Amino acid sequence: MTLGILKLEADKAFRRRGAWLLLAFAAALVGLVEYLMLREQAPARHYALTLLLSREAAQSLGIFAAAILGAWTAQEYGWRTLALLFSRGTPRGAWLLARWLAMLGSLALVVAMPFGVSLTVLSFYAGGWPAQLQADGARIAATVLQTAVAGLPYLDLALFLAVVGRSVAAALGGVLGYALVLEVVIVQFWPEVGRYLPASLGEAWLSGGAGLGAELAGVVGYALAFVVLSWAVLRRQDLGG
Amino acid sequence: MVQAIPKTQPTLKARGETVLRVEGLSKRFGGVVAVEGVDLEVRRGEIFGFLGPNGAGKTTTLGMILGLVEPSAGKVELLGEPVRPGRTHALRKVGALLGAPAIYPHLSARQHLELIAGLQGGVSRQRVEEVLEQVGIARAAHRAAGSYSTGMKQRLGVAMALLAEPELLILDEPSNGMDPSGMKEMRELMRSLAAQGVTIIFSSHILHEVEQVCDRIAVIHKGKLVAQGAVRDLLASGDGVRVRVESPEEAALVLGGLAERAEVQGEYLLVGGLEARAVVTRLVQAGLPPSEVVPIESGLEELFLELTGGGQ
Incomplete structure (x- = not known):
């Protein structure tokens, strides 16, 4: 049953044409920005700029992806399809884990995409893959992983809002409202509080290398807290209506 | 199909x-x-x-x-x-x-x-x-x-x-x-x-x-x-007999001890839980011969409405 639900959630996440079209659109956008940016810059700066743009794009797209993935989860309530699964004896915990893994896989894909697209655009400019890439491959892979981990609190916030609010608007609006407005305002006006929020912790962790410091603990702590809260709500949630 | x-x-x-x-x-x-x-x-x-x-x-x-x-x-x-x-x-x-x-x-x-x-x-x-x-x-x-x-x-x-x-x-x-x-x-x-x-x-x-x-x-x-x-x-519990008698109230008293229910409705008496033949016999014995006897078979709809107070 657990393997069945994992496959089902993976199918739902990765066999949806609309999601791939959205990813293709984002990829085209990233490619265009990269192309225009490199056109204006000296070739010596291309590689560093490409990595910078990739990271910035991955972070921003990660937030949007988290919101969309939350909305996707909330849709299950609107369609009453959770009742369809649970009335067949699917353990709620197994579903939550499967859904979280599907969301995580989707987020990882979205975060990795700008690196892939930008480096591909760069290879067109340079007439081949840049030489630094061979030495930097592991570091770039680590950056992709770090960016995905830094996005986890938002992903799990989206999951929590979807489970609690049971509404697409709550999940979408909640994540975007928090990440793009509330968190920015707090970091700007109350920096002593803001430094403990996911954005600052993630940024500090990403800037400080791949260490296992307090910042990482903070990021993982937020992520874990939202997952635990989601489970606490879901396990006794009435889904019969 | x-x-x-x-x-x-x-x-x-x-x-x-x-x-x-x-x-x-x-x-x-x-x-x-x-x-x-x-x-x-x-x-x-x-x-x-x-x-x-x-x-x-x-x-x-x-x-x-x-x-x-x-x-x-x-x-x-x-x-x-x-x-x-x-x-x-x-x-x-x-x-x-x-x-x-x-x-x-x-x-x-x-x-x-x-x-x-x-x-x-x-x-x-x-x-x-x-x-x-x-x-x-x-x-x-x-x-x-x-x-x-x-x-x-x-x-x-x-x-x-x-x-x-x-x-x-x-x-x-x-x-x-x-x-x-x-x-x-x-x-x-x-x-x-x-x-x-x-x-x-x-x-x-x-x-x-x-x-x-x-x-x-x-x-x-x-x-x-x-x-x-x-x-x-x-459904059988809802079945009954509707009888027309001169004095339905008196007839209700006569049948009260025998039937499951005896309910006066205008000049009619609705009797439940007693066969039509028994109803007629008892009423005739009591000097209240019915002028009309109609067996009533209730359907699920009647039963449902009765149980739910009209489905409200």
Whole structure:
């Protein structure tokens, strides 16, 4: 049953044409920005700029992806399809884990995409893959992983809002409202509080290398807290209506 | 067209054993009591009708049976296993259609069944095609379910419930949105499944339909169970005789000790629980010969309206 639900959630996440079209659109956008940016810059700066743009794009797209993935989860309530699964004896915990893994896989894909697209655009400019890439491959892979981990609190916030609010608007609006407005305002006006929020912790962790410091603990702590809260709500949630 | 396709392996379980036992089931939403102290017993192989007006607590009760709603009190035992939200192994042997069918609008009917097959395991591709034929949506099986009519969505919901060859089938208003021939096909399908040993709990507003297919029924009203039993027994309890006498009040006193009920309605007396011949004999003996005697056979609709105060 657990393997069945994992496959089902993976199918739902990765066999949806609309999601791939959205990813293709984002990829085209990233490619265009990269192309225009490199056109204006000296070739010596291309590689560093490409990595910078990739990271910035991955972070921003990660937030949007988290919101969309939350909305996707909330849709299950609107369609009453959770009742369809649970009335067949699917353990709620197994579903939550499967859904979280599907969301995580989707987020990882979205975060990795700008690196892939930008480096591909760069290879067109340079007439081949840049030489630094061979030495930097592991570091770039680590950056992709770090960016995905830094996005986890938002992903799990989206999951929590979807489970609690049971509404697409709550999940979408909640994540975007928090990440793009509330968190920015707090970091700007109350920096002593803001430094403990996911954005600052993630940024500090990403800037400080791949260490296992307090910042990482903070990021993982937020992520874990939202997952635990989601489970606490879901396990006794009435889904019969 | 809904067709009955015989199961390859008929159930070996004993008919008549208890499949579902519900004891003192209650559900409160804040201060609102949705279901209060409901007891039910459903036996293997029977078609059990679960009736009640809108908002009576039917769907909430079925939700608790399926582990979707946590009871405030009471317990549910399904195929010998207690049901609780979160995990109930016995639910894997249950097929359910609760309220409007839950569908992914962008998936086709075939994809829905493949999805359920993947989730439950042990369901062949052939079985998917068989069920699509059985519920009459094979020709539209490739189309996105979001484009289906209400009746077709309902058929898809029934198909998903049937797919894993359940021991217990819970169908909440399965004929919703179906045309008369679809309703008839649904009744035939239920009869055929019951004949193969599948237990069916069936809720419907179409009382004629319930009367035709159900062995036993339970009626819920304002969250409380007001009747439960074999359809013929419950209907017999509503049968009676209407007599016209000069003094119905006096006649009521005469029959009061013999009949289950004797109710004066204008110049008529309605007598329940006593045969027409006995009513006439007793009235003649008492010097109150009736001028008109009409046997009344109550249908499920009359019984339902009586039990639920007009269905309100």
